[in-house]
Amino acid sequence: MKTGYVELGRAQQERWQTAYEQNPSLHGAEPSAAARWTAELFGAAGIDDVLELGAGQGRDALYLARQGFSVHATDFSEAALHQLRLDAQRDGLDDRVTAALHDVRDPLPPADATVGAVYANVLLNMxxxxAELRSLVNEIRRVLRPGGLFVYTVWSTEDRGYGKCSAIGDGLYAKDGFVGRFFDLDLVHELADRWELRGADGYTEDPHALWRxxxxxxxxVS
Ligand SMILES: C[S@@+](CC[C@H](N)C(=O)[O-])C[C@H]1O[C@@H](n2cnc3c(N)ncnc32)[C@H](O)[C@@H]1O
Structure with missing residues (x-):
């Protein structure tokens, strides 16, 4: 499986690109529950800039921008980002939302300690x-300013799809051409190594059970 990850990534990129080309509102226009919660958290922490990874067509990026944050949204689907830019323009939010193509298996573009917060809704379970997950969270830690926050959501092993999709090895599952992973708390803790873990909260957002x-x-340390 390990040697197949480059091909798998490429196939997934095509799969997402096609899905976004076929549907200009694949995940709907409403922000996710996580985005609403995260806006409160980031606002209370005095954060004003957010790097969003795996932003898709931007339902959450646009919501965060509407709440006053300056958002840099990235995804590896150009079709998704095209829609995001159109919607940002339509809503007069293009001064607060930028979008760039980026595969999170590559190093993150920002310089060390320059980002206030990173947000990723249902990306890390792709x-x-x-090893790629560990390297991604290390990159996120590198670009955040000290005290900066990272909020992510992932499918949990409590999800009713867990065990029902086809196992393809290395803890990954496939359904309808999309591949993903279900997280248990051990994996959440593993990815919080060298971080301050502030919370891992289970919740449901139809049809999934997730961790936030x-x-x-x-x-x-001085
Ligand atoms: C389940 S969708 C969530 C989209 C968005 N966060 C939302 O909630 O509407 C997962 C997103 O991750 C993106 N993605 C998957 N693998 C990626 C990768 N290696 N690099 C960047 N984006 C990726 C997909 O293109 C897709 O937009």
Missing amino acids: AFSR VTQAKPHP
Whole structure:
């Protein structure tokens, strides 16, 4: 399986691209429950800039921008980002939302310690190896300012799809051409190594059971 990850990633990118080309509102226009919760958290923490990874067509990026955040949204589907830019323009939010093509298996573009917060809704449970996940969270920690927050959501092993999709090895499952992983708390804790884990909360958003995880980049010890 490990040697197949490059091909798997490429196939998934095509799969997502096609899905977004076929549907200009694949995940709907309403923000996710996680985005609403995250806007409150980031606002209370005095954060004003958010890097969103796996932003799709931007339902959450646009919501966060409407709440006053400056959002840089990335995804590996150009079709999704095209829709995001159109919607941002339509809503007069293009001064607060930028969008760029980026595959999160590559290093993140921002310089060290320059980002206030990172947000990723239902991205980390996509077709990544555990090594790719560890390297992604290390990259996120690198770009965050000390004290900066990372909120992500992932499908949990409580999801009713867990065990029902076809297992393709290395903890990954496939359904309708999409590949993903279901997270247990051990994996959440593994990815919080060298972070301050602020919370791992289970919730449901039809039809999925998910974890919403909040972690902070620790301040350097003086
Ligand atoms: C379940 S969708 C969630 C989209 C968006 N966060 C939302 O909630 O509407 C997962 C997103 O992750 C993106 N994605 C998957 N693998 C990726 C990768 N390696 N790099 C960047 N984006 C990726 C897909 O294109 C898709 O937009």
